[in-house]
Amino acid sequence: MSIRIRSSRIWRTVAEGKARVPFETILDLIYPPRCPVCDRAADRYLRIHPACERLLPVIKEPRCKKCGKPVSRAEDEFCYDCGRRAFSYERGTSLYLYNARMSRSMAGLKYKGRKEFGTFYGHRLGKLCGRQIRAMHADVIVPVPVHPARERMRGYNQAEVIARALSEEVEIPEVTGVLVRVKKTMPQKNLDDKARLKNLIEAFAVRDDGGQIRGRTVLLVDDIYTTGSTVEACTRVLLEAGAKKVFFATVCIGNGF
Numbered sequence: 001m002s003i004r005i006r007s008s009r010i011w012r013t014v015a016e017g018k019a020r021v022p023f024e025t026i027l028d029l030i031y032p033p034r035c036p037v038c039d040r041a042a043d044r045y046l047r048i049h050p051a052c053e054r055l056l057p058v059i060k061e062p063r064c065k066k067c068g069k070p071v072s073r074a075e076d077e078f079c080y081d082c083g084r085r086a087f088s089y090e091r092g093t094s095l096y097l098y099n100a101r102m103s104r105s106m107a108g109l110k111y112k113g114r115k116e117f118g119t120f121y122g123h124r125l126g127k128l129c130g131r132q133i134r135a136m137h138a139d140v141i142v143p144v145p146v147h148p149a150r151e152r153m154r155g156y157n158q159a160e161v162i163a164r165a166l167s168e169e170v171e172i173p174e175v176t177g178v179l180v181r182v183k184k185t186m187p188q189k190n191l192d193d194k195a196r197l198k199n200l201i202e203a204f205a206v207r208d209d210g211g212q213i214r215g216r217t218v219l220l221v222d223d224i225y226t227t228g229s230t231v232e233a234c235t236r237v238l239l240e241a242g243a244k245k246v247f248f249a250t251v252c253i254g255n256g257f
Contacts, residue, residue, distance in 0.1 A: 022173060035107045036117040045118045055095040058128065059253065062110035068093045069226060069253050087228060089220070089235040089246045093132040095125050098224055102252050106223055109158050118161030118223070121251040123161065126169020129249065133170050138219035138249040141167050141174045141210060144234055145204070147184040163221040176179065178208050179234060195227035204234050206241035214242035225250040 035042035037052035044052075062071050064079035066087065071079050096102050108114040109121075127135070143163035151157050160176060167174040183203040191199060208214065218238055220231060225248065235246040 012034065028171065033116045033120075034108075034114055036108070036114070036120050037101065039108060040113070047116070057099055057102065059094060059097055067225065067253065069245060070097065070255060079100060081227060085228075087232055087235070088239060089248055090136070091130050092225065092231070092248035092250070092253075094225055094250045095121070095129055096252045098226065098252035098254045101144045106252060109161075109223065110154065112164075113155065115156055115158075115161055116136070118158050121223075122162040122165025123169055125249060125251055126166045127128040130170050133166075133172075133249055137217060138172055138220060138247060139216035141172050141219045141221055142179050142224040142238070143174070143176065144220060144230060145179055145181040147181045149184060159222045162223060166221060166249065175212050178206060178212050180205055180207055192227075196227055197232060200229055200233035200235055204237045206237055208241055211242075213238060215244055216235075217245045217247070218243045220246055222248070222250045224252045226254040 005186040032041035033047050034040065034047045035045055035052050036047075037050060037055060040049070042048050049220045059068070061113050062074040062076065063069065064071055064082050065077050066082040067079060068091070069081070089171065098106075105117060109117040116130075141163050143157060143159035146154075146157045146159070160174075163174050163176075166172075181203055181206045185199050185203050206213065220234055220238070225231060237245050237250075
């Protein structure tokens with residue numbers, strides 16, 4: 001009922017010529033944004049139900065000093081993965097622990113057309129992790145690309161949606177079309193970390209005729225970090241193309257060991 005009343009007032013105001021209403025406002029009234037947790041219609045300002053927001057698993061200290069995964073003891077500098085592998089990126093940060101609830105939410109973003117989930121999470125990543133991200137002193141934000149065929153099927157690249165909203169929050173320019181996916185790989189979720197990295201060999205390339213990353217510090221943005229194979233593959237390609245340093249930021253990250 002409140003939506004109907006608000007809608008009638010807005011349309012009456014427009015009809016009387018008293019104000020211009022942004023198209024996004026009208027669209028929200030017709031198609032309310034969906035809550036990224038329960039997928040029901042959400043408040044157009046909050047973009048989430050307050051009760052659902054309390055269920056989101058925000059990552060707190062102690063964290064791995066390399067990838068940012070939660071670790072069980074404060075004296076542990078690195079998680080299991082970072083303790084046994086040498087990653088090429090400088091360090092990373094993530095907002096939420098990748099648990100069953102976040103897995104369902106990310107599936108909605110990636111496979112069910114819930115593009116607004118990516119916008120919500122990108123803004124939230126910037127608000128809650130902005131201090132850590134600004135401390136990386138990145139010159140540009142680069143989203144992890146998906147294969148063009150997969151992007152056509154989904155209608156968007158979820159990492160690019162997140163990166164665009166994050167860019168607005170932290171005021172670091174987003175650069176798209178520089179890092180591209182040139183090889184369609186098999187799904188990663190059933191592979192171990194070694195097989196994942198092998199699967200991603202030659203999957204990414206840099207097309208940077210304008211030199212948008214050469215000599216610059218890059219913040220790589222993706223939806224989920226698990227073993228780090230995708231971020232590592234992208235980092236290697238960016239560094240080989242002349243990037244000065246590479247950091248990363250993701251919405252979710254797997255648990256440390």
